[in-house]
Amino acid sequence: MEDFFTYSVILGIFVATFKIATPLLIAATGELVAESSGILNLSLEGTMTLGAFTGFLVANETGNLWLGLVGAAVGGGALGLLMAVMTATVKVNQIVAGLALNILGLGGAFFWYRSVYEEGGAVAFPTVDRFQTATVPLLSDIPAVGEVFFDQHWLTYFGVLMVPATFIFLNRTKYGLELRSIGHNPEACDMRGVGIISRQYTAVIYGGVMAGLGGAYLSLAGGNQFFDDIVAGRGWIALAIVIFGNWRASWILGGSLLFGFLEATQLSLQASGVDLPYQLLLALPFILTIVALVLNRSRSQVPLALTIPYHRGER
């Protein structure tokens, strides 16, 4: 146990915290925008999985990781578009629509992966030359701080930057404020002539794109291949982080980093051979997510019209 509290282990935990938080940050800030427009997109797990796959597929076929990110954005965005059609236009129950698209995203990724990479009943498990960390010159030479903050993947910087960007978008721009007012009171917005459906489409597709990019982090930067269970519950945890964060961008950063920190600590405890059943450590993130949801019951910022479809002329 003494060798657990060494400089390098603790530094490693902080470095890993940001890596683990990255897909959560990207997906959760996207979901925050979608939910701000009053649409709860429960399909994050499936969307992230599809994005992880389409990103991997494009990167593997073209040999270009950046094109892979485009592929992930398109895959996630397509599922987001379908979600918008089902909820904003057709007004299917949002929970049911989200569950349905979750299944479609997962099934689509599983099937597509096998139809491309399966030969005679066995998958070859191809890999890509994944993203290397983008080292910031000079700043990364600062001891400890440099390694934690300035020697990460591009997608990690992107995920962290999306927090202030999402905050400014939702709170300081006209479009963002209109989006939030749709999420709170669509009738009033409709009377003011603010187009509801087009904004909901934009928000939900954006959420899908971000979930796709979050998934692509797992297959193109954090890891270098695709497999069925690659997302492993992170989509659901991202959804929980939005609720835990009380629909505020800054709290989403806190929630993602807290989660990343606990997960990183767990992983390095596991690696140091501490005498606990590893299954307990595997279950820990999910138990903690439940505890976090129970402890932080503040719902003051919830979009009031979340999950309630808007029908013009009906109450």
Place this chain on the structure above:
Amino acid sequence: MSEQVADAPQDSPRPDDHEAGAGRDPLSMLFQPGAWRLERRLHTRPVYELYATLIALAITAVIIGLLVIIVGVSPLDAFASLYEGAFGNRESALETLVQATPLILTGLCAAIAFRAGVWNIGGQGQFIAGAIGTWWVYDTMPGLPAPVLFVAMFAGAAVFGAVWATVASVLLVRYGTNEILTTVMLNFVIDSGLSWLLSGPWQANDTPYSQTERMVESTFLPRFFDDSRLHLGFALALVMVAVVHFLVRRTTLGFELRAIGVNKQAASYKGVSVGAAIIAVMAISGALAGLAGAGELLGLHHRINFEFGGQAVGFTGIIVALVARLHPAGVIVVAVAFAGLINGATQMQVGTGIPAALVDVIEGVALVLVLLAAVACRYRLRKIAHHHG
């Protein structure tokens, strides 16, 4: 009603409308503003919902056919081999019923909870809890005589499933914690719990694998035929469909759960104790999934191993329930159809090389289209009076 009266004169178009429309291209009429109108039906007859579901499934077949063409296989070959593997002969048809057994129960698990507007996504975890409960009874009460042991094992499964669901419902009622997220999280938690049991306290002595001992033969559920694995669990599942149907339609709790499913606030004004109803419906829902776990363990596997939860019957049950539009009897039909797909897909993969994961896509596409169709049948396209010039 007033809306209907106001619209009534337009229901019979004037003769000149017919003439005006006669020579026109129907498509352009459709897009001409004012010529046709999409409006909400005041009453949707249940049979429309059935038609809409069937149309949605037909469109699903077309989309999947196109997908199969893209993969490079003739859709007729694919569907023929899928059907052959699912219902082609007595053996495969009975095996399809074997696969349908847990799906009927997990389908009921989702259907009854969703009816009440409680989103239990934890059927998978409650299914595993049921298997754990069955094994626990088997392991701790070895001296029981056979009939009592069977009852005790099924009761153990139902109780464990119900308890695992109740964790989420208590958090929901007491703290307002979103039950969708808690039930999903609890699925992951019990996966780890099972893995710990199988590699620790319950691990069989004679193997390095994470699995329990094989159960003694006196605990096997009886089978209907010598040449098939179809076991008593299938009959149990059908009985539970009848029980759930009766419960939902004919009991006070059934009335209450339908009431809170429509409007929690109105139900509470009417004197329904919403919290108690949520706890009750989640416990029943979890118990149904737990019974599925007992049926699979006692009827098929006779030991719990790492692959036990791998069939994901809890998740498939959600799709079964939604495609069945939450009708208990519909759950049987959809569960058998999906079991046929799962069963036939193996043969299809061997015969045509299409990955069996096609089933996942079929399930997803079918669900999306059935949901869209269910909304569509609440509307009608109606021709309304024409304005000339």
